[in-house]
Amino acid sequence: MQVSPRRRQEIVDSLRRGTVPQRGLDVMAVGLDRFAPTIKAELGVVANGGAQFKAVRGEYGSGKTFFARWMSETAKAADFATAEVQISETETPLHKLETVYRRIVESISTSSAQPSAFKEIVDSWFFNLEGDVVDGGVDPNDRQAIARATDELIEKRLANVSRTAPAFATALRGYRSAVERGDSAEADGLIAWLGGQPHVAASVRRYAGIKGELDHFGALGFLQGLLAVLKDAGYAGLIVILDEVETLQRVRSDVREKSLNSLRQLLDEVDAGRFPGLYLLITGTPAFFDGQQGVQRLAPLAQRLETRFETNPRFDNPRAPQLRLTGFTYESLHELGGRIRDIYADGADNGYRVASAVDDRFIDSYAAKIAGQLGGKVGIAPRVFLRQLIDVMDKVDLYVDYDPRREALGEAGPLTSLTEEEQAAIRRGEVRVPTPVGVDDIDLGI
Structure with a gap:
């Protein structure tokens, strides 16, 4: 897997901090192959003067932010500009479109210019x-x-x-x-x-x-102007990502109603062809799309987003208004860990030792251990797993006598630095978070 030294460093540094890298996500896009052809086809429609809308749904830890960043990077490679906006009650309320527009301009970037590239x-x-x-x-x-x-x-x-x-x-x-x-x-x-x-x-x-x-x-008129400027400046279009729209469920009812209506207005304008060159992507939890405190509260919006999901996610329609992310399995977690190990080892001072000590069997065992400490919640595990895997590889790279099987797979204390969302996800599962004393004590649930 060929990754430039700069991209390698950016990926490793971001994972070390427990965050999603801003670039280099193509090498980490485990499980997104089924969406890629449709996304690329829809980007082609937008580049030819059309407009598109897509909603991405998934529980916490299913990879919504990762999907949005992956799509942003894919779009930049096709000469799009992109903007990522975090929806929040205080900083960026959705019902105040002038604030949303301002955040779009503040975060707009291209393949050659970082925010704000306006x-x-x-x-x-x-x-x-x-x-x-x-x-x-x-x-x-x-x-x-x-x-x-x-x-x-x-x-x-x-x-x-x-x-x-x-x-x-x-x-x-x-x-x-x-x-x-x-x-x-x-x-x-x-x-x-x-x-x-x-x-x-x-x-x-x-x-x-x-x-x-x-x-x-x-x-909305200024957004239309921005799109016209982008097109004549040589860009294929603009990707606008509205992340974490599920926060609307926690605001006052009057603010929620206005925000949902603003979202409906945006979708209507996209359908009406007012924004040629715009691809609008929103992310949210299933509760937001299906619950009475979210999309279902506004019937016209619910109708526009209505999507039928099969029992087997393998048969989901990627062309539908909503995409469903099902999160990580042990298999995909193992694949992701292997990719990160290879990226890290290619640029490490002692890359051979890292590749040898952190082999596939170790990654299997370590993924199972982290998921076990999270009560078997594999979907919550990627951020925590990758952060700790980087820590293990740092120690293997730095210390010749560090044995990850003895030190990292041995007795462990409780996980630290869990976010509030991760802790809440564990609680929602009503599971007792075990502290395995060894790899043989981990219940894989098979």
Whole structure:
């Protein structure tokens, strides 16, 4: 498995911290092969001017965040821009679309630019527009003629956006003018305003001839403008991931109703073709999609998301509005552990010793041990298992006399650093969390 030293280090460092890596997820995509052809086909539809929506459901530990990051990385390889937004009651309430838009701009990234790549995207757009007007016959040495022709082209390219959000095009022209004149403070202020940032100085807004701040009703128009800019800047489209939408179940009933209605509005707009080049992905738990405190509370939304799941997940339809993640099994946990071991060993100072000591039999035993300490909850195990597996391999790499079979598979204390969600998942299973005293004491449930 060929992985560059930089990607290898990013993967290992993230797993050491117990987090999902931002990049390099293709080498860790265990069990996602069945979704890949459909996702790639739908990305192709979006790249050709269509729009798509998908909901991903799964219990805690089933890999929803991993799936979202994997899809984001897959999309970037196909020249998409991506944005990941964590929905929360206080930081990013779903019913305030102006805040959601602002978070999209703050988190937007591309294969070559990290968040926020918004300014780079806008600058690339203007560069392409100027190239188009020069190709159309405008003298490349006549800056005034180029400026006039570019303004006219902006109006044409943003004609649909200007009908619903005229201030977007006005601010873009103001930004370009500020850049041309070297007014950096005004240029930075206008980029912030275009990104939905509140409290931009009144002097900056006067500079461009715009008024007020972005509100809930203008947010969708600005998103439409962002998509138009991305397309002309050479990108295939935009992936927007709304993660952890199940948090809506825990908010006040009036806020929940407004948030669910905002989600329905977004889906309707996608269906209506208002957002060409947009792929909207949301993630949530089964309780959110099926329970009365979630999607089922709003009948029109429930109808749009309705999906029939077979008893056997192997026959789930990946083209349906919802995808179901079933979580890890012992087999997939073993496969993932083997992949991470190979990645680690390829870049370790003592890679041969790591590969020899942390062999397939050890990974089998260690995966069973971690799952046993989690009450047999294999679906909760990946984060904890990988974090501790990295720790074991670090010690094998550092200490020549460290024996992982004796030290790591021997007597163990209770697991530490479990998140609240992991602890809650164990409690929901109403299981007693055992502390195995040896590998032979682990009940595999076979």
